[in-house]
Amino acid sequence: MAGTSRGSTRSRASKSSTENPQIRNPNRILRKDKTRNNSLIRIFSVNLKFLIGFGIIAFAIAILFICTLINPMEKPQKPRVITPLPAPKLMDLPMFQGAHRESLYWGTYRPQVYFGVRARTPQSLVAGLMWLGVKNERYFMRHVCQDSDELKQYGWTSHNGRDYGHQVLSEQTMTLTTSFLKSKDHGSGYGGDWAVRIGVQSNESVPDEEMLKTAHLFFYVADEGGKSLTLGSRVLDIHGDSILASGSRSDIGDWQLHLFSEDVSGVHYSGFKTPHIHNLSDLVQANLAVQARQFGHLQLSDSSDDSPSILVFQISARIPFKADIVFLSGTSTRDSRVEERASRLTGTSLTSLFSEKQKEFDNKFKKSFILSDELGLEPVTVGKAALGNMLGGIGYFFGQSKISLPSISTPNAGDNSVLYWPAELYTAVPSRPFFPRGFLWDEGFHQLLIWRWDVYISLDIIGHWLDLMNIDGWIPRELILGAEALSKVPEEFVLQHPTNGNPPTLFLALRDLISKLKKEKFAATEARDISVFLDRAFVRLEAWFKWFNTTQAGKEMGSYYWHGRDTATIRELNPKTLSSGLDDYPRASHPSEDERHVDLRCWMHLAADSMHSIAELLKMDKDIKKEYSSTAKLLSDFKLLNKMHLDTANGAYCDYGNHTEKVQLTWKIVETGSNYPRREFIREVLEKPVLQLVPHLGYVSLFPFILRLIPPDSQILESQLDLISNKSILWTDFGLRSLSKTSSMYMKRNTEHDPPYWRGPIWIPLNYLIVSSLHHYSQEPGPYRERAKTVYNELRSNLIRNIVGNYKRTGYLWEQYDPKKGKGKGARLFTGWTATVLLIMAEAYHEV
Template sequence: MDNPDEHILAFGLRNDVGSWQLHLESEDDFEFHYAGFKSPHIHNLSDLVQLNLGTQARKIGRLELSDTSDGSPNILVFQISAMIPFKADVAFVSGSSGSNSRTKERIRSLVGDSLSRRLEQKQELFDDKFQKCFNMSDEIDSESITVSKAALGNLLGGIGYFYGQSIISLPPSSNLEHGDKYISYWPAELYSAVPSRPFFPRGFLWDEGFHQLLIWRWDVRISLDILGHWLDLMNADGWIPREQILGAEALSKVPSEFVPQHPTNGNPPTLFLVLRDLLCGIKKNKFTASEREDISIFLRQAFVRLDAWFNWFNTTQSGKDVNTFFWHGRDNATIRELNPKSLSSGLDDYPRASHPSEDERHLDLRCWMHLAADCMHSISEFLEDDVIGKEYGLTVELLSDFELLNQMHLDNANGAYFDYGNHTEKVRLSWRVVETAGSFPSRELVREVLEKPVLRLVPHIGYVSLFPFMGRLIPPGSWILEKQLDLISNSSTLWTNFGLRSLSKTSSVYMKRNTEHDPPYWRGPIWMNINYMILSALNHYSKVGGPYRERAKIIYDDLRNNLIRNVVKNYNQTGFLWEQYDQTKGKGKGARLFTGWSSLIVLIMAEAYNDC
């Protein structure tokens, strides 16, 4: 354009960037309109725009924005109308208080052919770094590479900065004034990736460990920064709130019942997955000298908090028997849930003991504790702290005791591992008519128990059953390993052509709703994070000596190919990675644009697992 001032979309002044201007540049004919809104929330922007357009349509008979602004707007929306094909560049120029000719020069460097050349250079740099970081083999076709780059790019693009205060629930015994049930956490900042920018734009503790398995490979310093922010959220007891709802925008997206965080409840300590990877990387000389130094400094500074975090789990989540653990927070008085949820486990409606109690032993938490203890032992050795290292070494020995694990969790009849607790299979949801004074009778689904529960193994084969396998706690020569491979590869239990389902078809609650309003979540659909962990274990067992090595390799190859093929197919059909995938047809389900742990498909393509 001859006159760069002709299409200044917006301008302003900030202390951090100085004067700024936003320009729209195009060689094609177009018209544009705008509207300014003042809103505390981004998520209601569509409603504001539609209301503005509707008003204009009634007033002038056209769907165009009003070219007006609310007082002191914080959001500007622009509408561009043109005949297609149409090209336009939007240039943001900061520090633009100099001469007009200088501004014109800067704009020209940011638009048109100049911008295209810069974008091509950046694309080449990204492609080169992507190959260097993930070293994709020639077997991965260009179509799959495109999907993997989109997955990584969106995960990295979802990293954000949050600031605010969590709402913390208080136990009934608290003696605060006015009978308060909640208090505010301290004002805190969080630098974190998110599971999904449109649907879950906030930090989730157990998701973040999986996110960082990719991010550290791209930029280890970004990963260390994020890990440090999460550890900074730890309270004096060693507890970290599992869901970070920081600020008005995040709060507006969460149902009120899920906002309070409970200091009695944990979340899988998946950050140890990343720390284990980093230690392995140091051992295998995968880092530069400066990166190794940064990791060393981080581990030394973070050790006290990591130790406190482990001890919080070891004390607050311990079971009645030594070296047993259970997820706190399950509702033992519910009358509406088919199986009381274990939200703190991250597996939500995955079936546990039908009647929550302190007698429970949760298999997955025991295995998370083994991972954490083993990682802390390795960190202690790396930092040359022999005293603490010895203590953690003893904990690792106890939690990796194969005979003890089998005594507590193994069903010898079929070689499957289960939770233990107060359980009966004869529970169902039944319709009940509820009459309320002054209104019509209504129906609701109510939990009905048809048999007294007893202490026993909880016979539901699924992801939880495979945690000892994922933790590589089963000796490669054990008959139990063969049984695990049977469960994984059997289409009547977990195997599908799209990945491993979360719950076996043989389970009494397979694909059953947990309440009238809660469809099955972890009761059949395929989840990428657990499939990645299972692939990692299959890869391990395919490389160690033992009678099942070759079979593990065959299952590994088939499962990996199924996952890659299905994710790529869904992406090509919809343009999205999905939160979960249907176990019958492979179709993406749940939240779309879920480029959190579903991005682990990149590591699956790259065959990037912890192999120490």
């Protein structure tokens, strides 16, 4: 574009010099001036000093004028990396306004806490639950999800993503349940009302000790905008009134928070004023500690800061007990309907509503995910928990991401970073205790479930992600928005790098939607809205595709490599490839621009083919269709694929790059500049690397199989089936391991502190993709059809049995599974892409 501008300038200058006769013949001016030479000299001699002074002043004025035009005091132009793509936003589509937007206004959109409610708006009114758990006869505060709390089990057993959810939280000494429900009544404000029922039961075989017979819950309400809240009469001991707190907001009008419980006699409270609520549990603990030291009881101080923006209510009662907490919006009308609305959301009426919603959830689950009776009841329970936690783990975040600017010096950014524009994100999350934020490549797997349950929630989430695209077509791979999200992220992972991508897995879900549209599997209104969505999304998807196709392209036509690998590391056995999503999966030992990554090549084929399908569906210009068709054809060229990546010795596909196997980590004494040298694990290269296929077999070796680029009659397909089913390579009785047992990197640490991650453990999303393709090839005519069917049935059975067994023993779905014994490992409550086990159970596979 810049070259075009410069060319246009040159053309205009040439044209002007040709059309102006004085400029065309400059000698004419000189001749004319010579006729007036004497008079000019006389004037000049008389006023020499004046003219010199005048000239200096005129020159200064001219310089000032030019400087004013340039305006050096003006802020530098916004860097491209934080400039939004100039295209209509998907979230401005009519389908996401009106009733849809209001129906999703309130929700359990705070996945990082055990129970929390907020609205899909910045500076929301938020609510949440804390409680005191007992362990080894000591009290511990529970609020933010964390493994160190050692809950036996927690998570949503059912959740519909909109207006209902039921959660079980099993402590050492008691079990809590939180049931959430929304209601839109006549007279309620925007978004309606909501209620939560908290139940507390004692666990069996708990010692008969006094401290274990009473439960201490702390329910709070806070205004993120800092607006003050008003204490209700319930906590001021006015008999017969249920109001805990009240206030007013421009979005929902006047509101009230009520408590109804026959088991709770008194409520204590404390008020706080703080700019953030992520440290609220610390404030409550400090308040309780002061009370315990001074008065000898666990009781809030019944006091508050002036004009508190947070109110915390202590609800203590003998176990068992239950309490209904009701939030009413639009309460300014002083008529009986407010009381009627409150009573409808409490007691037996609320019980009936919960029962109806649970029945609706069960029926819809049965219809959306058809599970064979042969699986039995336990897999159904696990499937519902997988879906419930996926939908219950959807969060809403608002804030600014921190973006690196490695080659640009910006004012007030000594670390060469800059903030992305303020943005909102509505997204599912991988894991509530460990990763309660948005991850781009996880989200494509999440949407494979969510679109089957509620296509509008799915489109809403995908739209939020695509609206985060910058002018170059880049989307941050990890979104850390707001103080609560930031509080859960180690500092080294906060900065996002605009040179690095993430697998474009959103195309997995979009491709499914396109396929179902073509098969007319949607209702007429849904089909129309999906088409409208794709039509507006096309410019963003196109920019995203072109970002990959230019920034991640390799040296050879049709080759790609993941950027972001550390070329100078001395502490990693194999430099990580975080942008690929496979982290420490072994690539070429020495990162370089000569690399070719087979997984990225296959992702690009999926993206190009999906873009072509969207263009066809929308009946776009033939040149657009041809562009993507040609790219997809190039990337599906089987001969070219094999030439670039096939290891003919074992029929496996490999990366290509500057590589040597003679690399190890050894302990060395490192001088630190102080008097005390340090002993560190340092990378040692014992052999010069050469350009070659990288001889590691694992998930990457199967990507052409995963994305079905291998013809069903090719002998290479047989080799891939051998690779999958070989117990000495990838096969286990619990699923396929991520890296072959024969690899020199198998289960090897990557640094002193980094245990193997994608170097052997079993990961469910890649197993899902492999099972999907096995199912595909078992349906395709060819000599390996029956073999594919046999391997498919065995692998599917192994995965289901192991995941269900782990859930039964531990109460959780896990991030990964041990290849030796099948035990769940890594982050627990990992109901992000591990939830794709439900799709395996239902044999609901992605389209390619």
